[in-house]
Amino acid sequence: MQIKASSSLARGQPGVLHHINPRLIAFEHTRGSRQKPHTLIFVGGLGDGLGTVEYLADLAEAFETTPWTIFNLNLSCSLGCWGMGRLGQDIDEIAACVRYVREYKEPFYGTGKVVIMGSSTGCQDVMHYINCPNPRPAHPIFDRDWVPIVRPPVDGAIMQSPVSDREGILYELEQGTERNSPEEMRAIYDQAVENAKNNTYEEGEEVDTVVPLSVTGRIGYGNFTPLSSRRFLSLTSPDSPEKPAEDDLFSSDLSDQRLAETFGMIGERGLLKGKLLALYSGRDQSVPPWVHKGALMNRWENAIDAGGKEFWDPRSLVIPNASHQLSDPDQTEPRRILVQRVTGYLYDTQRATS
Incomplete structure (x- = not known):
């Protein structure tokens, strides 16, 4: 099937x-009344929401003759709310969607497969869903009245552009901007980290403080989205690689021990019935040139399969010439490869016995 890189959800989708x-x-992207028992739950990255990831149009078109539909999940931290979000809340909402899909479809279509897919920072959500304790640990401030949620297992998991937010911002600092030199940006960043650590919460340690927009606008985060000190420290993880923060899952300098605590815990948690498919973009704008993408993915594969059971899907690859979300004008071939890998993975997931 020929896929046009200009295809877009903006044209409208039934x-x-x-x-x-x-x-x-x-x-739910679906056409006509054909029964669709199997579901791909899609979670975007920072700033994404319904209809912002263009290649979903390609996947929806490819799914027309299959028993799969796409559920594009709009998290509470979607679009302009990402700066106040956290992974714990995200995976609670993904769990709610998984339960909803099963309750919604099974009375009509029988037991179907459910796969979760994340793009960019959405990959942190996918990884957190399948590797952290179940129920997840409570946040000491925001989960005081939280009722623990047991996450249901999923049949598969896909990560597209699982990049390090920390390494991305460090690369931004290294490059500088027209407005600020690398030295100036580093000084602004270091001051922001110090302020965030010293004043993460206020109002009796119950309310997030916010990094000034004048600061986030200068160091790569934009000046239109409020970013809490807590999420800023999680994304930038200034004490890594020795003490990585919650969001620092994919940096190239993380230790084998850290990978054992993340990728290596997937088998023990029992939340992934199938395999993990990772699709890294070969020309990802947010990945520094010092990151060896293939070697990094080999480390992930070794960590996830260390327990003896093979959870790494062999279709995982670095897609040649692919940009971060495959949205550039020259992405016809990368998008074709992505659709081919995802549909092949889902076909095998569909055939697998539970």
Whole structure:
């Protein structure tokens, strides 16, 4: 099938808007009345929301003759709210979507497969879902009245552009901008880290403080989205690689021990029934040139399969010439490869016995 890189969700897509709960929605890409028992739940990255990742149009087109539909999940931290989000809340909402999909589809179509897919920082959500304790640990401030949620297992997991936010911002600092030299940006960043560590919360340690927009605008985060000190420290993880923060899952300098605590815990948690497919972009703009993408993915494969069971999907690869979200004008071939890998992976997941 020929895929045009200019295809876009902006043209309009048929489907169903699902209200998973009063504050959580997902859009199911589906055409006609053909039964679709299997589901790909898609989670975007920082700043993404419904309809912002263009290659979903290609996947939706490829799914037309298959028993799969896409649920584009709109997390509470989607679009402009990512700076106040956290992975724990994200995976609670993904769990709610998984349960909803099963309850919604099984009475009509029988037991179907459910796969979760993340793009960019959405990969942190996918990894956190399948590797952290179940129920997850409570946050000492925001989960005081939280009722522990047991996450249901999923049949598969896909990560597209699983990049390091920390290494991305360090590369930004190294390059500098027209406005600020690398030395000036480093000084601004170091001061922001110090301020965030010294004043992470206020109002009796119950409310997030916010990094000034004048600061985030100068160091690569933009000056339109509020970014809490807590999430800033998680994304930038200034004490890495010795003490990586929650969001620092994919940096190239993390120790084997750290990978054992993340990728290596997937088998023990029992939340991934199938395999993990990782699709890294070969020309990802947010990845520094010092990162050897192939070697990094080999380390992930070794960590995830260290327990003896093979969780790494052999279709995983660095897609040649692919940009971060495959949205540039020259992405026809990378998008074709992505669709081919994802549909092949889902076909095998569909055939696998539970």
